[in-house]
Amino acid sequence: MSDASQPxxxxxxxxxxxxxxxxxxxxxxxxxxxxxxxxxxxxxxGEPPAMVINAIDVKKIYRQGTHxxxxxxxxxxxxxKREYLSIMGPSGSGKSTLFNMIGALGKxxxxxxxxxxxxxxxxxxxxxxxxxxxxxxxxxxxxxxIQVMTCLENxxxxxxxxxxxxxxxxxxxxxxxxxxxxxxxxxxxxxxxxGGQQQRVAIARALANEPEIVLADEPTANLDQHxxxxxxxxxxxxxxxxxxxxxxxxxxxxxxxxxxxxLWIEDGRIVRAAKPSEVDFxxxxxxx
Ligand SMILES: Nc1ncnc2c1ncn2[C@@H]1O[C@H](COP(=O)(O)OP(=O)(O)OP(=O)(O)O)[C@@H](O)[C@H]1O
Ligand SMILES: [Mg+2]
Numbered sequence: 266m267s268d269a270s271q272p273x274x275x276x277x278x279x280x281x282x283x284x285x286x287x288x289x290x291x292x293x294x295x296x297x298x299x300x301x302x303x304x305x306x307x308x309x310x311g312e313p314p315a316m317v318i319n320a321i322d323v324k325k326i327y328r329q330g331t332h333x334x335x336x337x338x339x340x341x342x343x344x345x346k347r348e349y350l351s352i353m354g355p356s357g358s359g360k361s362t363l364f365n366m367i368g369a370l371g372k373x374x375x376x377x378x379x380x381x382x383x384x385x386x387x388x389x390x391x392x393x394x395x396x397x398x399x400x401x402x403x404x405x406x407x408x409x410x411i412q413v414m415t416c417l418e419n420x421x422x423x424x425x426x427x428x429x430x431x432x433x434x435x436x437x438x439x440x441x442x443x444x445x446x447x448x449x450x451x452x453x454x455x456x457x458x459x460g461g462q463q464q465r466v467a468i469a470r471a472l473a474n475e476p477e478i479v480l481a482d483e484p485t486a487n488l489d490q491h492x493x494x495x496x497x498x499x500x501x502x503x504x505x506x507x508x509x510x511x512x513x514x515x516x517x518x519x520x521x522x523x524x525x526x527x528l529w530i531e532d533g534r535i536v537r538a539a540k541p542s543e544v545d546f547x548x549x550x551x552x553x
Contacts, residue, residue, distance in 0.1 A: 318344040323376035336362040338533035354530035360514040402471030406482040481513040
């Protein structure tokens, strides 16, 4: 990934040059202009740290026979190291699709995604596997746990891909499962767990290889308030203590309030950006 011969993305200075502005909303009745995108992507406070992900005009069209779904219609975003970014948007607006694109799980139909200045379209299969295994931790909306494996096996599986096996993997797996409050369920299989517990296994698995970036798709949606709060605090601690970048699709008020920045996506386009302090969380939009 750090190979100097890799094609590189926009220099970090381009981000540093962006102006600091207040909350921004762009009109949805016309195509976005460069100025709209600059305003949306301005870092909300002070000088931004290094960028970890840039997506540039990413479009994604799903084709089924003759039917086309335009899931992303040109999403441009910069994500900074150590940032806790929340993405909001109605069902079907493209949040999970955006996560797949910026997490290198899928290919955009158009546009570019850079992770650490590297254009991921230029990575070969091994480099992509390394990136997905070591650099990014995914918490999927639908958990994606392996049903025939125990909690511990689910959590240690990605470690095996990263070369950590045996006692070292088991010890790390147990430590992470305890961290998410599942120390008493390590030998249970997913079907023997509640939805919230499965969600916690999925979170533990995402942390298996100590990733620099965690992509969390509605990570608290199936958790009770107390466990949800614990997960939010865990993610915040990963950010503060380990410098992990957290990107989360969420409608969870507590999670939104904890973020450094919130982006709104509507019909495949980012239409609004704000810091939590600029948002009126008592407004109707946040009623559940
Ligand atoms: N694999 C796929 N094949 C075809 N269409 C898809 C696929 N994945 C998503 N879509 C469509 O793309 C659009 C965006 O879906 P996406 O899953 O990104 O939305 P979302 O914002 O994550 O929604 P939710 O809040 O319900 O999870 C939707 O219209 C969806 O039906
Ligand atoms: Mg989704």
